[in-house]
Amino acid sequence: MIVKFIFLLLGKMGKRWMVRMGFLICIALYVTLGLPNIHPPNRLLIIPRGYTRGQLKEQLKNEGCIRNSVTFLWATYLLKYQPQNRPGQYRLMGHMNNWQLVRMLRGGTQHPVTLTFATAANKASLVDQLVSGIGLQKETLWALLHDAKKLSAYGFTPENILTMFIPDSYEVYWTITAEQLLLKMYLAYQRFWNATRLNKAKKIGLSPTDVSILASIVQAETNDQQDAAMIAGVYINRLKRNMLLQSCPMVIYAQSAKQSGIRRVLEKDTYIDSPYNSYRKKGLPPGPIGLPTIAMIDAVLNYAPHDYLFFSAKEDFSGLHYFARNYAEHLKNANKYRKALNQLKIMR
Template sequence: MFKASITEKDKNIPRLFFVASGLVGILLYLVAGTANVVLDKPVHLLVIPRDCTLYQLRELLSKEKCIKNETTFLWTASILKYRPQDTPGLYRLTAGMNNWKMIRMLRGGLQYPTRITFSNTISKEELVEKVVNRIGLEKEALLSLLNDPEYLAAYGFSPENILTMFIPNTYEVYWTITAKQFFLKMHAAYQRFWNTQRLKQAESMGLSPIDVSILASIVQSETNNQQEAAIIAGVYQNRLKRNMRIESCPALIYLLKQEQGNLKRVLRKDTFTSSPYNCYRKQGLPPGPITFPSSIMIDAVLNYAQHDYLFFCAKEDFSGLHYFSRDYKEHLKKANKYKKALNAQKVMR
């Protein structure tokens, strides 16, 4: 039987392979496994824009002083077949992170959520501006959606009252969220807020959730005092029940600001303005909110104080508190005190 002889050279092949494998392993570790993220703080939030190429990302990381070795970053990205344009977004880098861990996170699209907070907003344009400043959402896309009557009607809203769907709060979203995804997220939050109890309260008032939010926006513009908010809401509810005009100064000011800019005083001639926001002439509530009412103010309306007041006016000490009256003569006496105080302070038009 023939028996192959094993030469010394043949015996060395496994050893050479083992050594080569070890060297490759060491090289890979040096390229991908050693720390490459260097920061002057524990965490850095990195925004990768849409259509960003690998070399543009390298420039971005270098500009923001996030990595110490650009070459090893590119090698690791090549090994892992990473394309930044496939997974744009906001990512959280931590000091000491290696190339392997960082690129696997980026390639997997493991984004870090962005927190969005909006309040004290009086228009769709302001809302959109606040939202798009925090994420990669296109301004025109969201604004177009909020002005689309057909799309909004499917959810029970109109371009005039759509702001009532946005309950002021802090929301977590991903940088790559689309306009429709953002809309649906806000609608889901709206539905959670309007639970069975709140819906029953609104129904007992003869108002829809949209009406309650519109009324709450007016009450919020009248006062920051939670106790008075419920009383003022009660005044407006009493007027609505009696089919009286609500005669809201904040709603009229909201209208006049759109036309004349900032103003501090409403004059009698302003009450003749023809507009659905002029509640001195129009019956019922205006077609939309005049600001973003907080959940506290919405609940103040839903839990309005039951009384027989039909009028109220600001106190002359400018404390932000109000006088409440049952009849018009009594109201005029108190209102004149406030007018005199305005004149004394030379608050004019």
């Protein structure tokens, strides 16, 4: 269209003026489209949804990404580029000219975003981590993770959906939708639960979801991998004997809706009516009490076989635990920890 207009214009002029005007037009086009305009090189640019040409020009100008914002704006008109049609994250390479830049943006050639998460205290914490680097609205993802019908298609519920998210680094596009993100996490979940891990879970008598739920409880007890394998063994022994798990972190989780920051579980706390109150409800809860790391999941799958039924934190606050076979022995260990808490005046 532009070329046709130029020829029509030149056709109405004399030969000399045609040469002069053609020369000037070529210079103008070269300045507008051909001159390098990116500065400095290798910058990441995020174009939000609904952005206009003017807003994009101002952003590039204010962030020091381009040398000449006017020629860039003209290039967007000449190449019929509308930013709102191609939001996303893009990499600006050094010495790019406006022609190359606008063609990349117009074509939607995005640079992927790396999503990384290792653990999360709860679903809200995970959602915050996931949406922090992409253009997905927090409310949209939150609603999807509470949509029982859509989650059931993947074999999960709003209570246990956290177990589908395997901590790792993932490459996604800035424009990824909530449904696309959920599918990506599900495919990663399937790859993680390979034949080896599935066979280990089967030998324990737990499903992959159950393993992750138990791993979240173990993770709340310790950060030490060797200790984690021992604690996992205690819980598995209790499950096999149909005993109450009596997990303090689970009680804290159950109480968190009423009171946060509990540092010490009291007897009155164990009377709360909740499926997460393992002092009153047998078996595993309906969902995890946090997002377990891969190391904690593997600690459960590779738990330490033993005949211990009790464990108590050591009084040196090292994060390690004493293990006992009977309640009398456990009570002695627990009293050491209680005395340490009392000395520090941690009464609640």
